[in-house]
Amino acid sequence: MKISYKNRALLCILSLLLLCANVAWSNNVLGIRVGHHDTHARIVLDTKQKPNVKISLTENGEEISISASHLEFKGTLPIFSKKVIKNIAFHALRTGAGTFKFQAVKPIKIIKSFTLPPSSTISYYRYVIDIQPMTGKTSTAPLKKDTPSKIVSVHKKIIMIDPGHGGKDPGAQGRKGILEKNVTLDIARALKEALERTNRYDVRLTRNDDCFLTLSNRIMRAREAKADFFISLHADSHPRADTRGLSVYMLSKVASDAEAEKLAIKENKADLMEGVNLNTESPEVAHILLDLMKRETVNLSRKAANALVSKLRKRVLLLRNSIRSADFAVLRTPDLPAVLIEMGYISNKQDEILLTSPAHQTKLCEGIREGIDSYFSEHR
Ligand SMILES: [Zn+2]
Structure with missing residues (x-):
């Protein structure tokens, strides 16, 4: 392609700007x-x-x-x-x-x-x-003996937010046609902002667009980022249209109840869709699965779930028995406390409106932020 004189001049200016930006940054x-x-x-x-x-x-x-x-x-x-x-x-x-x-x-x-x-x-x-x-x-000034100086590093806590579903996996669908994958991404972005405003967290998203990720991809992203906390966001659906409210889930081999077990099966479907068998994953993922029940992590996840529910209770409607557990593939993170939040039921008319309302999303994000603050204030 022939580049005109004008375009060439523009290219020169652009590369100069890039060079300056590099020098300045x-x-x-x-x-x-x-x-x-x-x-x-x-x-x-x-x-x-x-x-x-x-x-x-x-x-x-x-x-x-x-x-x-x-x-x-x-x-x-x-x-x-x-x-x-x-x-x-x-x-x-x-x-x-x-x-x-x-x-x-x-x-x-x-x-x-x-x-x-x-x-x-x-x-x-x-x-x-x-x-x-x-x-x-x-x-x-007294002349002190020469000694090497100390190196001190202060790191912000790294939070990995995982917007559930994405791409060809839309998740649950609301009555008005809203899709879980879009709700989770919107709220994940708002939550990232709310957490970063505190200046205490470095926040990452497993996905920041409408792409499909297997559940093990999501875990790998958290591990690569060396995350300190993993939070997967979802919005459930239920055959009973009047079921509504938020609940927090932790990983457990034994489900806390039949509903939680059903939910875990539903949420784990993303991997079946991709034809991925978690048991024949890469050695690193297999290792994660072997290690998944590390008691320490399970304990920390439970504490995080408690902290989240106690703060969220003051801001949004919760489902009865709002802390539940089941075998969620996305929570199989051996050395990383992880929770999954079902932020409400998009199969419920009121919840569907709330989940897409910016005012409600703010409330929700502030509640989660307070829960994470409270968890880290006790488990630094
Ligand atoms: Zn989901």
Whole structure:
């Protein structure tokens, strides 16, 4: 295809923009140093690209932070003489954000900060911060023995939300024709937002469009993300049109009641549809299945289900015996607490209206968010 001059110019601008975005977004720190001069101390960050970081000093002058929404550091922290700075730590989030923290021996001030570009002998950028103790001389600080600094990492809890069904598997169908697969995706997206607003969770979805996933695909996605909690969202249907309300399910070899067993068979159908036999899955999935009844995980799942129901009770209508258990394939997660929420019955007129109402979805998501908060506050 012939590319016109105008299009070529546009392509150039586009690639330049992409290049700039790349430079602005990733701060790849290669090394870090602390040095001492007669009048001041110097912190230097060696970076692969031109650094784009935020620097701040606490009000009491005892800690400097260098942070960015994308900051990567895989090296080791330096060993240095602790005259002015006594400790360095690096905190990384799974989102890619990172912060270096420099704890001062006594209050300091920042004299200046600047960037040195690569030179003929140095191939990287250097981000320099010059600091000075606020009062007295640096030499009055006791000279401590050099020791390596601590690396501290703070991670948000990773929540995997699994919108039930999808693609060729529509799930249950409401009287007005609404499909379970669409309801679960809508609410999963709203729940992701509600959880992320707290700044305590890193939230992923097993699917974010109308695609078909086998139940073991869903488990694998949670494992790959190293999730701390798995929550599968569904909306049930029932032959009795007046059956309504929310219920929370956990994994158990023995179903809590006949209804729960029937439901598990229904929800497990997605794999039959794909012709997948869970027993002849890949070795990793087979291993998961062997391990599935780890008591610890079952206990934690039960605690999570209790926390969810006690918070949701205040916000939405629950089904009688709202915590149930059965052999749900999607909950077979040996080292990951997992629950399945049937958010209501789309076979019921009122529930069908509620499940598609934004106001009700907000209530529901806030209830689930409170339940997850309460679970993690006790099981950090
Ligand atoms: Zn379902």
